[in-house]
Amino acid sequence: MSTLAQNKADLERASTAQKVADMLRERVLDGELEPGLRLSEEAIGGALGVSRNTLREAFRLLTRDRILVHEHSRGVFVRRPTGADVRDLYAARRVIECGALRLWNDVTEAQREAVRAPVRQAVARAEKNDFSKTGSANIQFHRGIVGLAGSTRLSDESDRLFAELMLAFRVAHEVDAFHQTYLPWNRRIVELLNNGTVEQAVQQLDEYFDAAEKDLSGRLLAD
Amino acid sequence: MSTLAQNKADLERASTAQKVADMLRERVLDGELEPGLRLSEEAIGGALGVSRNTLREAFRLLTRDRILVHEHSRGVFVRRPTGADVRDLYAARRVIECGALRLWNDVTEAQREAVRAPVRQAVARAEKNDFSKTGSANIQFHRGIVGLAGSTRLSDESDRLFAELMLAFRVAHEVDAFHQTYLPWNRRIVELLNNGTVEQAVQQLDEYFDAAEKDLSGRLLAD
DNA sequence: GATTGTGGGATTGTTGAACGATTCTACGAT
DNA sequence: ATCGTAGAATCGTTCAACAATCCCACAATC
Numbered sequence: 001m002s003t004l005a006q007n008k009a010d011l012e013r014a015s016t017a018q019k020v021a022d023m024l025r026e027r028v029l030d031g032e033l034e035p036g037l038r039l040s041e042e043a044i045g046g047a048l049g050v051s052r053n054t055l056r057e058a059f060r061l062l063t064r065d066r067i068l069v070h071e072h073s074r075g076v077f078v079r080r081p082t083g084a085d086v087r088d089l090y091a092a093r094r095v096i097e098c099g100a101l102r103l104w105n106d107v108t109e110a111q112r113e114a115v116r117a118p119v120r121q122a123v124a125r126a127e128k129n130d131f132s133k134t135g136s137a138n139i140q141f142h143r144g145i146v147g148l149a150g151s152t153r154l155s156d157e158s159d160r161l162f163a164e165l166m167l168a169f170r171v172a173h174e175v176d177a178f179h180q181t182y183l184p185w186n187r188r189i190v191e192l193l194n195n196g197t198v199e200q201a202v203q204q205l206d207e208y209f210d211a212a213e214k215d216l217s218g219r220l221l222a223d
Numbered sequence: 224m225s226t227l228a229q230n231k232a233d234l235e236r237a238s239t240a241q242k243v244a245d246m247l248r249e250r251v252l253d254g255e256l257e258p259g260l261r262l263s264e265e266a267i268g269g270a271l272g273v274s275r276n277t278l279r280e281a282f283r284l285l286t287r288d289r290i291l292v293h294e295h296s297r298g299v300f301v302r303r304p305t306g307a308d309v310r311d312l313y314a315a316r317r318v319i320e321c322g323a324l325r326l327w328n329d330v331t332e333a334q335r336e337a338v339r340a341p342v343r344q345a346v347a348r349a350e351k352n353d354f355s356k357t358g359s360a361n362i363q364f365h366r367g368i369v370g371l372a373g374s375t376r377l378s379d380e381s382d383r384l385f386a387e388l389m390l391a392f393r394v395a396h397e398v399d400a401f402h403q404t405y406l407p408w409n410r411r412i413v414e415l416l417n418n419g420t421v422e423q424a425v426q427q428l429d430e431y432f433d434a435a436e437k438d439l440s441g442r443l444l445a446d
Numbered sequence: 447g448a449t450t451g452t453g454g455g456a457t458t459g460t461t462g463a464a465c466g467a468t469t470c471t472a473c474g475a476t
Numbered sequence: 477a478t479c480g481t482a483g484a485a486t487c488g489t490t491c492a493a494c495a496a497t498c499c500c501a502c503a504a505t506c
Contacts, residue, residue, distance in 0.1 A: 015295060015459070015460095016459075016460070017459090017460090040486080041486075041487075042485095042486075050460085050461085051460060051461045051462065052461090052462090052487095053276055053459095053460070053461075053462090054459085054460060054461080056280070056487095056488095057279070057280075057283065057460095060280065060283045060284075061283075064283075064287040072238065072468085072487085072488090073467075073468045073469060073486080073487050073488070074468085074469065074470090074486085074487080075469095075486070075487070088373075088374045088375055088376055089374075089376065091372050091373050091374035091377070092372065092374040092376045092377040094322075094372075095318075095319060095322035095323050095326075095372045095374070095377060096318060096319065096322065096377075098322055099317075099318035099319065099321055099322030100318050103318075149314050149315065149317075149318045150311075150314050151311045151312075151314035151315040151318070152311055153311055153312065153315045153380075153384065154314070154315040154318060154319070157376075157380045161376065238488075238489095239488080239489070240488090240489095263457075264457075264458070265456095265457075265458095273489085273490085274489065274490045274491070275458090275490090275491090276488095276489070276490070276491090277488085277489060277490080279458095279459095280489095295458090295459090295497085296457080296458055296459070296496075296497045296498060297457085297458080297497085297498065297499095298457070298458065298498095
């Protein structure tokens with residue numbers, strides 16, 4: 001039965017539009033397609049060998065994820081988050097993640113481990129001066145926090161918020177360095193959780209959001 | 224300047240796909256198109272006088288809002304929420320709304336009024352034995368709570384959660400009667416908020432979610 | 447009788463071309 | 477320098493076509 005579940009992903013062959021969307025999403029989040037860039041239907045479609053209709057469908061999928069923005073009769077652009085966007089994003093994250101973290105004592109051990117593990121790995125790498133994956137580790141930590149709520153809808157929406165924040169980092173010309181700053185914060189939160197002082201951990205997380213929002217929006221204004 | 228803002232909506236003429244999507248959304252939420260129904264591209268497109276491509280774009284918009292579900296090479300269907308969906312929805316709402324409600328003392332008076340007003344109106348109508356709009360009033364109450372967070376992204380996602388719940392009510396053959404039951408709960412929450420006992424209001428809201436989830440999933444199983 | 451092929455028919459997935467509508471750009475008039 | 481206008485480029489929408497896939501009914505097999 002487990003093998004069947006594994007094969008399921010293969011059987012569910014993605015549509016052409018889905019594959020194109022995945023490719024474009026990767027390009028955008030990797031920074032090859034910079035925020036603000038306009039994506040011409042003809043140029044992209046010709047380069048990828050898909051028809052305009054299929055490409056437009058891929059654009060729609062990425063618009064749903066807030067990776068792209070659509071302007072009527074003007075085309076689609078790589079999203080370029082503003083200071084107001086960053087405030088909105090952190091307001092949402094504050095409510096979601098602080099709320100989820102308060103459930104710490106009511107969830108399974110596997111859920112708790114999904115919060116601890118990313119921090120443990122990041123600490124291990126940092127001790128070896130390896131800061132290559134601190135960005136994704138930080139995101140995994142916060143994904144784990146959202147996962148405490150046990151709602152796929154909430155986790156999916158949070159993934160969209162994270163993706164949008166990655167674009168904001170890109171605009172601020174900060175990607176890895178940004179996350180790196182906050183590893184000590186994550187350690188402290190995990191320690192407080194392990195000590196059973198959940199409310200203190202929540203408060204610490206809230207302060208983290210304050211600092212991160214201020215830092216990021218400050219860099220955005222300078223741009 | 225205010226007139227300019229008013230005209231803005233007119234200038235931003237909706238695309239054909241958007242108009243089609245709005246029409247279909249209304250039909251679905253009104254119950255004319257029942258959960259589980261398959262929407263044929265040819266039939267719907269022919270009836271509305273739009274091409275398949277445009278209709279497919281409208282379908283994508285509604286799929287984003289979780290009103291429709293798309294199955295590869297099989298078509299789109301009106302979403303039919305299951306018991307698992309209801310649990311997931313309430314897990315998300317619990318985190319979002321309880322988290323937002325905790326911000327009660329940190330928001331503007333206008334935001335607080337957006338929570339109180341729907342309950343006041345519902346009470347006034349109930350005293351006149353008018354239960355016509357209790358459903359939308361209940362939703363307005365919860366929209367107000369989410370609005371305390373001050374995040375359009377969070378509010379938009381919550382609207383999608385609400386729409387999905389409306390479909391679940393439809394499957395459970397309960398729409399207005401369901402909301403009506405919970406007016407007393409809403410009153411109590413507002414009273415606790417006005418008394419300044421925010422944490423008690425949050426706890427009351429949490430219990431509301433427990434009761435509502437149990438009630439709704441029970442009716443779903445019976446179906 | 448239940449399960450397993452095996453057709454044909456209907457529907458979706460994708461492409462390509464076409465044309466009106468809208469936006470952008472550059473040039474020239476005031 | 478500002479404004480208006482013509483032309484080019486691009487988007488929005490439709491239509492037609494064909495391949496790929498799914499569904500359903502019927503026959504074959506155990």
